[in-house]
Structures are given as structure tokens and as C-alpha cells.
Amino acid sequence: MKTETLKGFGLNDEQVKQVMAEYGNEVNTLKQEKDTAEQERDSLQQQFDEVNSQLADAQKDAKKGSELQGQLKDLQDKFDESKANAEQQLQATKKDYEISNALRQAGAKNEKAVMALLDTDSIAFNNKGKLTGLSDQLDTIKKDNDFLFEAENTETKTPIITPTGNPNPTGAPAGKELADYSYQELSALKADNPTQYQELVGGSN
Incomplete structure (x- = not known):
């Protein structure tokens, strides 16, 4: 707003001064309100940026945590599998040893030949660690294939x-x-x- 415009409306100098002063007060109030609003906007924007940054970090940490949990689970699964395989191999080796020892005590001339006639899948350890399902098979094999065993000396x-x-x-x-x-x-x-x-x-x- 200009003074010439106000004078064109027929206002004298005193009236023009009063209107300009009032206008200035209103403008200053509006400017202050504008500045305050801009400050609040900037503050809110800063807060939003901080929250957004924290959220992004949290998402990264969650992803890293999820990946770490996945890696730990994979390692645990591999460990359990290796342990189970080792235990299975140990039991198989122990069973082969016990069967071989039983064949020697039975007087087998050729352990491999007698072993081939055994159903090893039906031979297992009981809860006392003793083999079951072997003696009956040996008796049958010995009866049907006595040439595979040393003759018993009863003299x-x-x-x-x-x-x-x-x-x-x-x-x-x-x-x-x-x-x-x-x-x-x-x-x-x-x-x-x-x-x-x-x-x-x-x-x-």
C-alpha cells in the first residue's frame, strides 16, 4: 500500500499516517506469524528427518539381526547334521567291529563271505549296548554253510x-x-x- 494511493482516496496526511501505521502493525503481525510458522515447519521437518533416519537405521539393524539369526540357524543346522552323521558313522563302525568279533569267535574262515550272508540291517544294539539279531542268523548260516566255518574240535x-x-x-x-x-x-x-x-x-x- 502506498501513500499516493491513500491520498487519491481523499485522505489527508494525518489520516494517511494513521492508516499506514495500522497497516504496518498488521503486516508486522502477519510477518511474525509467518516467521513463527516457518520456524515450526522447519522444526517439524527436522524432527521428521531425525525420526525417518532412526527408522531407516532400525530397519537396517532389523535386517542385519534377521540375517544374523539366519546365519546362526544355518550353522546350528550344519552342526546338528554333522553330529548326527558322526554318531551314525560311529555306531556303524562299532556294529561292524562287534559283528567281525562275533564271526571270529564263531570260527568263520572268511569273514567277508559270511558277512555277505548276514542281514545287517536287522542287527542293532539294544539299550544295554549288546547286539541283537546276530546269533540266530549265525546259527542258520553255520548250519547251511558249515564249510565257511572251522570244524569244532570235540576231542x-x-x-x-x-x-x-x-x-x-x-x-x-x-x-x-x-x-x-x-x-x-x-x-x-x-x-x-x-x-x-x-x-x-x-x-x-
Whole structure:
């Protein structure tokens, strides 16, 4: 607003001054209100930017946390799998050892040949750590394929007598059977240890 415009409306100088003063007050009030609004706007914008930045950081951390949790889960799964495989391998090795030991005790001539006839899947450890499902299979295989096993020796062997002292004046080794003794040795054994002499003579009948 200009003074010439106000004078054109027929206002004198005093009236023009009053109108201009009033106008100035209104303008200043509006300017202050504008400045205040701009400050509030800028403050709100700053707060918004800070919140938005914090939200973005939180989203990144959440993503990193999620990725870390995923990595930990993958590692745990791999560990569990490796542990299970190791335990399974250990049990398989232990079972093979126990089966092999049982075959040796059964007199198997060729363990691989006998092993091929076994249903190893049905052989397992019980809760006491003992193999089950093996002895019955071995009995059947032994019955049907006796040539794969050593023949059982049921003959009664003459006990080997080791006399005390020195019943062997000729220097022959002790622990012989009756037929290996000379007359002099038998005489010396009878004189030194009659009990063992009787056992030796009686065992030869």
C-alpha cells in the first residue's frame, strides 16, 4: 500500500499516517506469524528427518539381526547334521567291529563271505549296548554253510603235565606226553611227584 494511493482516496496526511501505521502493525503481525510458522515447519521437518533416519537405521539393524539369526540357524543346522552323521558313522563302525568279533569267535574262515550272508540291517544294539539279531542268523548260516566255518574240535586232549623239580635227568623239556618220556624220566617223575606220575599214566589210558 502506498501513500499516493491513500491520498487519491481523499485522505489527508494525518489520516494517511494513521492508516499506514495500522497497516504496518498488521503486516508486522502477519510477518511474525509467518516467521513463527516457518520456524515450526522447519522444526517439524527436522524432527521428521531425525525420526525417518532412526527408522531407516532400525530397519537396517532389523535386517542385519534377521540375517544374523539366519546365519546362526544355518550353522546350528550344519552342526546338528554333522553330529548326527558322526554318531551314525560311529555306531556303524562299532556294529561292524562287534559283528567281525562275533564271526571270529564263531570260527568263520572268511569273514567277508559270511558277512555277505548276514542281514545287517536287522542287527542293532539294544539299550544295554549288546547286539541283537546276530546269533540266530549265525546259527542258520553255520548250519547251511558249515564249510565257511572251522570244524569244532570235540576231542579230549591229554593234559600236559609239567612236573616240579627236575624229573628229566637227560635234559629233555618238561610238559611232554607219556609216550615222550623215557624209562629213566618216568622213574624220576614217580619218585619226585607220584601224584603227577599217576595223572600222567592215568591220562594216557
